[in-house]
Amino acid sequence: MFSIPTTNDLAARKNAAEFFNTAGVKSLNDITPHRMDWKDLRAVAASAARHSRSMLDRIKDNTPAERAEEIETAFDGLMALHRACEDEMDVRNEIGNREPRDQEATPEMLARRPNHSAQGSGVDDGTEYNAVDLTDPQNPMSPANWLMRSTGSRESRSFKAWAQAKGGDQYRGLSLGRYLRSMIVGAETDIERRALAEGTDSTGGFTTPTPLSAQLIDNLRAASVVNQAGAITMPLSSDNQNMAKLLTDPVPGWREENAQVTESDPTFGNVPMAPKSLAVMVKVSYELMQDSVNLERELPRILSTALAQELDRVALLGSGSAPEPLGIVNTSGISTAAFDAELTNYGPFVTGRTAVLSANAGPTTAIIMHPRDEGRLIGMSDGNAQPLMAPKAIEEIPMLTTTAIPIDGGSGNDESTIIMGNFAKLMVGIRSDIRVEVSRSYAMDRLQYVLVAHMRADVAVQHASGFHAITGVGKGT
Structure with a gap:
């Protein structure tokens, strides 16, 4: 109960x-x-x-x-x-x-x-996590089984909990912001000194300890629109991992007693997930890092938000051309409708929802668009100058926005794309370690430092027909 x-x-x-x-x-x-x-x-x-x-x-x-x-x-x-x-x-x-x-x-x-995790209620009872063998496929905390979907919480399906299970939490009490500050102004506590000692290398860079790296990844997930839409995240434990991809639905057949079972086409194939490099650079002065009362909180937020927006872009629209992952829109097999007009009604969304349901891909969990297009939807009116209400089936679908979707495409240079579907069919694989490097030689006459955060990630669509793209939205006349 x-x-x-x-x-x-x-x-x-x-x-x-x-x-x-x-x-x-x-x-x-x-x-x-x-x-x-x-x-x-x-x-x-x-x-x-x-x-x-x-x-x-x-x-x-x-x-x-x-x-x-x-x-x-x-x-x-x-x-x-x-x-x-x-x-x-x-x-x-x-x-x-x-x-x-x-x-x-x-x-x-x-x-x-499909995203179930038998990890309890999620209320933090103070239990310490011990290191476990994550290479064991029977272990519920192995990367293949540790599928994460929730955002903004400290539940057992967070990267922080996964990192604790992987190697304990020897940095309990140290925030990522404090760690980044200590990289520039020096360590002030024993726990900061231990964290810096673990991550320092001969080139002046730092590999962020896994528990602290996990904090940044969880912040990234909380800021990610595709994660809010229901995408499933999993930590990648190697440079090459395969995910199962649905190729065709199995076709059952009636049979007489002792008769041979009718063969069905193969239902699954492999989608290789090979994490690609994603990096962001931030410049900060020594004085600001030393004196600011909120930069310790803001710096991780700025880094995670920037990484999240780009990860959203490639998850939705990635070209697949190296080094960029392949996103939903460019994945073979998704349904696409060329709208080539401004939005005036909810018809395109009804069409998309029907396409997803017709593919036996489950419910449409979200509709993702640029804020400009959402604004047009909100501003639509009926013949009596009253706000145009969405059909109930569409009203129940969360509509999310991101500026990661461009609005300058097409012949009129003002077209965008709207993506909808069952985002539980989208996998986002993230390597659990994030490397943060500090340059002390950049603009030293101004006492400025450069922080470069580098992560590796990949995306994979498990069921292409579970997504629908509406292209040419907002085409000029």
Whole structure:
């Protein structure tokens, strides 16, 4: 039975009053996800995630330890509710019925979800993670089994938890921002000195310790639109790994007793995932790094946001020409409709949703577009000058925006592309280590330093017909 521990519930009530007012409840345990309407279920899940992130922003370097612990306890309670709502939505999508249900999801129903992880409720009970053998394919924490979909949470499917399971958490209490600062101004604590000693090489670069690198990757995932849309992330443990790709649906056939079973075409093939290099450079002055009160928090955010936007771009539109990964739009087998006009109604989305369903690819989990196109949708009106309402089936699909999609294509230099589909069919593979290098020779007359963050990632589409692209959106006349 779904239940939030009393300590988490009380802490959440104290630190997230706005959430309770909006939800109209006095306790997190007053919320029963399986009995909620789909729209309310999505709203509560989004609100819980939003208020959780807002609470964590209250923790500063000078926040007393007792106060920080209280906020984290409240965070864990809200995120446990968020995961329960996501679990319920996954189950309804799996059974093909989004209506409220009389009974909670059973462990067997949860286990049938393609992104299921048997790692418990997700409430942080302070348990330390010990190093485990991640090369064992039977281990649920091996890269092949550690599929991550949630964003902005500290649940067991985060890269941080994976890194802890991989080698323990000897840097507990050290933030990525503090580590980056120590690379420039020097270590001030024993834990910073240990982290720098582990990562320093003869060329002046640093390989960020895995637990700290995982923080940056989790920030990246939280900022990634394709991850919000439902893409599944997995850590890559080598330079070449294969993912299964659906080629054709199996075709069953009726047979007489003792008769031969009719052969079906092969259903799966291999998609190689070979991580490619992605890097971002940031310049910062010694004085700013030493004196700024918020740069330790902002620098990881800036790095992760920049990396996330480019990763979103290639996941959606990547050409596949080295060194760029192949994205959804250029993957053979996706359905495409050349719209070649400005949006005036929701017809193109109805067509796309039908194409995805007709391919037996599951539900459409998101529609991704440039903010310009979303603005046009919001501004559409009917014959009575009233806002044009989307059909219910389209209204239920999250519409996400990213400036990673260009709007200067086509003959009129003002066309864009909208991508929709079941994003659980998109795999994003990330190597768990991020290398951060510092140049002390750049513009030394100004005491400026250059930080270069370098990661390796790849994307793979598991079921091409699970996606639909609407091209030529906004074509000029």
